[in-house]
Amino acid sequence: MTEPALSLQQIASCVAGYDPSALPVAQAQDFIARLVPVVQAVEMKPIRDALGRVLAQDIVSPIDVPAHDNSAMDGYALRGSELRADGPTRLRVVGSGLAGQNFEGAVPAGACVRIMTGAVMPAGLDTVVPQEFTQQDGDAVLVPPGLLLTGDNRRLAGEDLALGEVALAAGRVLRPADLGLLASLGRAEVPLRRRLRVAFFSTGDELRSIGEALDAGCVYDSNRYTLWGMLQRLGVEAIDLGVVRDEPAALRETFTQAAACADAVITSGGVSVGEADHTKRIMAELGEVLFWKIAMRPGRPMAIGRIGMAPHQAILFGLPGNPVAVMVTFYAFVRDALLRMAGASPAPLPLLRAACTTPLRKKPGRTEFQRGIVSRAADGVWQVAITGSQGSGILRSMSQANGMVLLHHAQGNVAAGEPVDVLPFDGLV
Ligand code: AMP
Ligand code: MG
Helix, strand or coil: CCCCCCHHHHHHHCCCCCCCCCCCCHHHHHHHHHHHCCCEEEEEEEEECCCEEEEEECECCCEEEEECCCEEEEEEEECHHCCCCCCCEEEEEEEEECCCCCCCCCCCCCCEEEEECECCCCCCEEEEEEHHHEEEEEECCCCCCCCCCCCEEEEEECCCEECCEEEEECCCCCCCHHHHHHHHHCEEEEEECCCEEEEEEECCCCCCCCCCCCCCCCCCCCCCHHHHHHHHHHHHHHEEEEEEEECCCHHHHHHHHHHCCCCEEEEEECCCCCCCCCCCHHHHHEEEEEEECEECCCEEEEEEEEEEECCEEEEEEEECHHHHHHHHHHHHHHHHHHHHHHCCCCCCCCCCCEEEEEEECCCCCCCCCCCEEEEECCCEEEEEEEECCCCCCCCHHHCCCCCEEECCCCCCCCCCCCCEEECCCCCCC
16 A cells, blocks of 8 residues: 555645534545555456456557458448449459458459458458348349448448557456457456455444344344445455454454454444444544544444554544444445545446435435435336335345435425435446
8 A cells, every 4th residue: 555645634634624523425525535545556367357356557459459441241342432323233243251261352343242240341342231232133243222321331440449549547447348348459467456455343242243142132233244245346355353342452453453454444333422332442542533423314423544553554434333324334435435445436426316206304414315216107207215214223224225315415305206316226336
């Protein structure tokens, strides 16, 4: 990792209107974007291992793709200039070109070459008439008038990618089409940023792990599972450090271990204002950490900073404990931050505009994330219905939802039928 350049106080002074006790979501995002360093290590990997990974350098095309002008159709290659406007053009067929088996040699005037899709255009020919439009006439074909313009059904050399052009830019998270594109350049391996390592654990004495008895007043730890799922989708290396008891020694040991093995550490629980437990104290003791109250719902409390001693330092995201708040704060802050750390250039997530089926109460001055079910109404317009109870502990509302209604900072009440922004879960990584 690059050495952190600025202290948290210095970063805070760069964020306009910074107020840790009522921090707007946009300001928190701005702060975090300034805080996180980018992994520097680069490794070469075969392209099939590169899916979902972050490209470390621009990939410049070493060739024209396609390398030659070729046919986009099965048909006959001809000279556009020979086509008659007043009646069918009769062209003698002098040979054939298949994909991978070129027609060599010259084509005399008044002649054409039978050609298959992908076959190299014979020298001097510039146009392809699809087979279905032609009529056989002995050793010739007839091409009807008014059908073709010169250059039709011909793919030009370099039209996909020209030699020397940037095919894929550094910072790209590689998708299936990109793997194909790399293969079309003949690339076997690509330079990738090393995978980001993210350690995570849950804190709270009331938490039990799967397989343990659920003692009175206890709940099963679900946050480690939702976090694991969200981290998997991001393609980072997720390191599960379990549930940590609310004991200074255990917390100290786990934070230190996490900072030593990971680039980022995500905890859940123990960061709210009224917390009696030791989590906040140990965070502050082991690192440079700020405790925020964010102007949002759910997910108000959050700890952010650096934990551990250089060079074993990691970025800390201390998320609230409530299961819905964990997911909302992850999508609002952690996802983009981890992508940045991984070397990616995250684009804003696409939002859907949907008519809200019911009125919503909303106070200006905070961002709200409500769970919703988006569907297409009979008239084809997107609509969204809020899922039952919106309590921040109700994970079922998140599970039922297929998107989150995003009620912006300055926004007030929403009337029934009014359009709102929705973040669809499908395709969210
Ligand atoms: P906290 O932020 O620690 O005050 O926790 C807020 C609420 O979330 C409490 O009801 C906790 O029991 C619950 N909670 C905290 N961590 C977890 C977890 N890992 N899994 C499920 N619930 C949790
Ligand atoms: Mg707690």
